[in-house]
Amino acid sequence: MDRKLLISAGPGEWRAALLEQGVPVELYVERGDRTESGSMHLGRIVRLLPALGAALVDIGGDRPAFLPNRELAPRDKQLHEGERVIVQIRREAQGGKAARVTMKLLPTLVLPGSFKGKVEGAAEIEISAWHDLLDRASRLAPPARLGPEASFAAALAASLPGGVLGEILTDDPAAIPEIRAAFPGITASHRPDAEWPTDFDAVFDEALANSLALQGRGCIHFETSRAGMLIDVDTGSPETGSPEQSGLAANLAAARTIARQLRLRNLGGGIIVDFVG
Secondary structure: OOEEEEEEEEOOEEEEEEEEOOEEEEEEEEOOOOOOOOOEEEEEEEEEEHHHOEEEEEOOOOOOEEEEHHHOOOOOOOOOOOOEEEEEEEEOOEOOEOOEEEOOOOHHHHOOHHHOOOOOOHHHHHHHHHHHHHHHHHOOOOOEEEEOOOOHHHHHHHHOOOOOOOEEEEOOHHHHHHHHHHOOOOEEEEOOHHHOOOOHHHHHHHHHOOEEEOOOOOEEEEEEOOOOEEEEEEOOOOOOOOHHHHHHHHHHHHHHHHHHHHHHOOOOOOEEEEOOO
8 A cells, every 4th residue: 555644844843644545544743742652751649549440640741641550560569649650651641531551661662763673682772771761760850751752753653553654755854864763764755745745734624624515515514522523414405306315425425524534533432423314
């Protein structure tokens, strides 16, 4: 499958679009402040939740991370409010839910990129990297990020789904070294956005729109509520054909569009679609 990544690098924010067979399928916005899955942090226990079998850990985000007791290491460890802990993000914060963290850390997860894939001496490298992590944590005040080093490109690399990525295009030549470091072995080159295979700004405008017109007739509307995402299909006012035929045509067109929009907008949780009756 032909897969390309388009990156528009601006001050304080990177926007990216993943293309498959030339069609935008996923969008990303990175502002350099995300605690992505796999990253390690020095945190502080701010509250114990005995009823939930968990604790809340301040790792520097808008809300404390959630640390279940089953993710403690060692398993019989007793936590105390105010205690310093080293944790790793298992699941990023999203949809109003706090990040989920673990204390079951693997030294291989903190290895520099240049060490990955080496077999000879790997155990010694892992132990050395682990000791470096503990030493760095001992000299910092929580909350603090321990690794890997935060960067826009690294956050994008952690967000992308699996699969072979053929090429990366960016509108900022200064971003290429960082991109190549985060995506080793993948061709990264500079090309003005006017020469990109899709209208980048139009794709983001579409993903932010509350209403989208359907091919032929009708439209779909998106509305976010506390319970989830509500999607309504509307036939409009067809001039010809029966109501049944118009409704069926709108529903079929809406199903295809909604399927693409779920991935493009990264929608999850509760999703309710009100098709034409």
